[in-house]
Amino acid sequence: MAVLIDLVLLAMLALTALRVIFLKDLFTVVMLFSIYSFLSAAIFVSLDAVDVAFTEAAVGAGISTVLMLATLAMTGRTEKESEHSSLLPLIVVFVTGAALVYGTLDMPPFGAPDNPIHEHVAPRYIEESPKEVGLPNMVTSVLASYRGFDTLGETVVVFAAMIGVITLLGVRRIGRQEEAETTGFIAHEVLRTVAKLVIPLIVLFALYVQFHGDFGPGGGFQAGVIAAAAIILYALVFGLSPALQVVAPKFLMLLAPFGVLLYASVGVYSMLQGGNFLDYNQLAADPIAGQHYGIIIIELGVGITVFAVMLSIFYAFASQVEGANIK
Amino acid sequence: MMAGFYTVISANNLVKKVVGLNIFQTSVFMLYISMGKVDGGTAPIVADGVSLYSNPLPHVLILTAIVVGVATTAVGLSLIVRIKQAYGTVEENEFQNKDDAI
Numbered sequence: 174m175a176v177l178i179d180l181v182l183l184a185m186l187a188l189t190a191l192r193v194i195f196l197k198d199l200f201t202v203v204m205l206f207s208i209y210s211f212l213s214a215a216i217f218v219s220l221d222a223v224d225v226a227f228t229e230a231a232v233g234a235g236i237s238t239v240l241m242l243a244t245l246a247m248t249g250r251t252e253k254e255s256e257h258s259s260l261l262p263l264i265v266v267f268v269t270g271a272a273l274v275y276g277t278l279d280m281p282p283f284g285a286p287d288n289p290i291h292e293h294v295a296p297r298y299i300e301e302s303p304k305e306v307g308l309p310n311m312v313t314s315v316l317a318s319y320r321g322f323d324t325l326g327e328t329v330v331v332f333a334a335m336i337g338v339i340t341l342l343g344v345r346r347i348g349r350q351e352e353a354e355t356t357g358f359i360a361h362e363v364l365r366t367v368a369k370l371v372i373p374l375i376v377l378f379a380l381y382v383q384f385h386g387d388f389g390p391g392g393g394f395q396a397g398v399i400a401a402a403a404i405i406l407y408a409l410v411f412g413l414s415p416a417l418q419v420v421a422p423k424f425l426m427l428l429a430p431f432g433v434l435l436y437a438s439v440g441v442y443s444m445l446q447g448g449n450f451l452d453y454n455q456l457a458a459d460p461i462a463g464q465h466y467g468i469i470i471i472e473l474g475v476g477i478t479v480f481a482v483m484l485s486i487f488y489a490f491a492s493q494v495e496g497a498n499i500k
Numbered sequence: 501m502m503a504g505f506y507t508v509i510s511a512n513n514l515v516k517k518v519v520g521l522n523i524f525q526t527s528v529f530m531l532y533i534s535m536g537k538v539d540g541g542t543a544p545i546v547a548d549g550v551s552l553y554s555n556p557l558p559h560v561l562i563l564t565a566i567v568v569g570v571a572t573t574a575v576g577l578s579l580i581v582r583i584k585q586a587y588g589t590v591e592e593n594e595f596q597n598k599d600d601a602i
Contacts (some may be wrong), residue, residue, distance in 0.1 A: 187503075190503035190504060190523050190527075191503050193503065193507060193516075193519060193520070193523065194503055194506055194507055199513060199515055199516060202515075202516055202519055203515075203519060206519045206522060206523060209523055209526065210522075210526060213526050213527075213529070213530055216530060217529075217530070217533055220530075220533050220534055220536075220537045220554075221536075221537055221538075221541060221542055221543045221544070221554040222533045222536070222537075222543070222554070222558075222559045222562070223543045223545070224559055224563060225529070225533060225559050225562050225563055225566070228563055228566050228567070229526070229529070229566055232566055232567065232569075232570045233522070233526060233566070233570070236570055236574075237522060237570055237573055240573065240574055240577050241515065241518070241519065241577065243577075244515055244577045244580055244581055245515060247581055247584055248513075248514075248515060248580060248581070248584045248590045249590070252511070252512055252513035252516055252591070253512055253513070253591045259510050262506055262509040262510035263506070265509060266502050266505055266506045266509070269502065269505060270501075270502040270505075273501070273502075280535075283534065283537070283539075284537050284538060284539035285538075285539065286538050286539065286540075286541070286552065288535075290535055290536065290555060290558075291538065291555055294557065295555045295556070295557055298556060298557065299544070299553055299556070303546050308546075309545050309546040309547070310544075310545050310546075311544040311545065311546065311553070311556040312544055312545075312556045312559045312560055312563070315556055315557065315560045316560045316563060316564075320560060323564060324564070327564045327567055327568060330567075330568050330571055331567060331568075331571050333571070334571035334572070334574050334575050337574075337575040337578070338574055338575060338578045341575075341578040341579060341581075341582050342578050342581060342582070388545075389545060390543070390545070394563065394567050479567075482571075486574045486578075489578065490577075490578070490581070493581055
């Protein structure tokens with residue numbers, strides 16, 4: 174039964190991807206990409222990767238689609254015919270695909286518990302992490318504690334992306350009230366009412382995901398993206414200017430580095446207490462309690478930074494779209 | 501995976517190339533996650549009565565990869581917007597002949 178579900182999902186995935194190649198209408202292409210991302214989140218769930226599915230659904234089907242649609246609003250909706258023939262790309266793709274399939278012929282059988290990947294490191298984490306870190310969610314304990322340094326790097330990459338986008342596009346200041354057209358769907362009764370009901374629930378859900386990331390799927394990244402989605406919904410329904418007044422871009426530019434600093438300062442603090450950088454055992458008298466404190470604080474730092482970055486990037490794109498419309 | 505790769509190489513429009521790149525990325529993630537699955541295991545969250553878990557390490561790697569992927573997509577899309585403002589077009593066959601229209 175599970176195999177049947179997997180096969181159907183994979184078939185739909187392949188169809189979606191193949192259709193993307195031949196379509197010239199880019200709006201449809203972006204929507205198909207969103208469907209593709211959502212289907213792959215479903216496949217991740219059936220492969221037991223619940224945290225990954227959560228992140229893929231929030232990030233791929235959520236933020237990526239919004240940004241692509243914003244880009245399309247400025248660059249145009251259809252693709253023009255290409256002049257060069259498609260024979261060479263086809264050959265390259267076939268050769269690469271054949272090489273990849275040939276490589277996977279050597280792989281061990283799918284799902285067998287004694288595959289080489291499950292030897293060595295994984296059993297050690299599965300057995301020791303409840304005792305050393307004490308969290309039910311093993312992915313969070315590896316992400317935040319054992320491999321905490323990588324996650325610091327990831328947070329810095331997200332912050333760097335915000336710097337890159339703001340440098341390239343810039344964000345409109347609030348003060349230009351005279352240009353404030355009514356954007357958004359404020360005249361649409363149903364959207365306005367539903368948005369008013371749903372936005373607080375989304376923010377609540379984001380907080381739930383943030384603090385429950387230790388016990389179930391979730392954590393800082395997913396929570397940051399969901400909270401940003403709440404404000405993006407507000408901006409889409411009520412217009413960009415009200416959203417810029419609710420959560421000002423300057424505030425976000427302070428929040429984003431604050432999250433990264435929070436994360437790094439936990440590491441520095443544990444060094445000052447005599448341990449290594451990001452060694453949470455030093456944070457409290459009891460090592461396990463120290464691990465819990467450390468993980469909660471750094472996940473909070475990650476969530477704050479991701480929220481600020483995603484929202485800043487959306488503001489940057491949306492201000493460009495508004496500028497284009499006014500012209 | 502190959503459909504995404506083909507779109508990256510042969511698409512004329514830059515936005516479609518970015519879409520193809522994202523499709524490529526997502527399918528690579530599926531490859532990695534499928535290696536971590538254990539038959540009869542469940543999600544790697546400790547629960548009573550469960551003894552066999554899927555491998556959590558590929559999940560951690562792919563979580564980071566997804567977030568970094570969206571970061572690069574955002575920067576890539578903002579570059580496309582800038583290209584549109586500088587050259588007036590994002591079709592590959594049109595701006596190759598347009599050096600320095602700025």
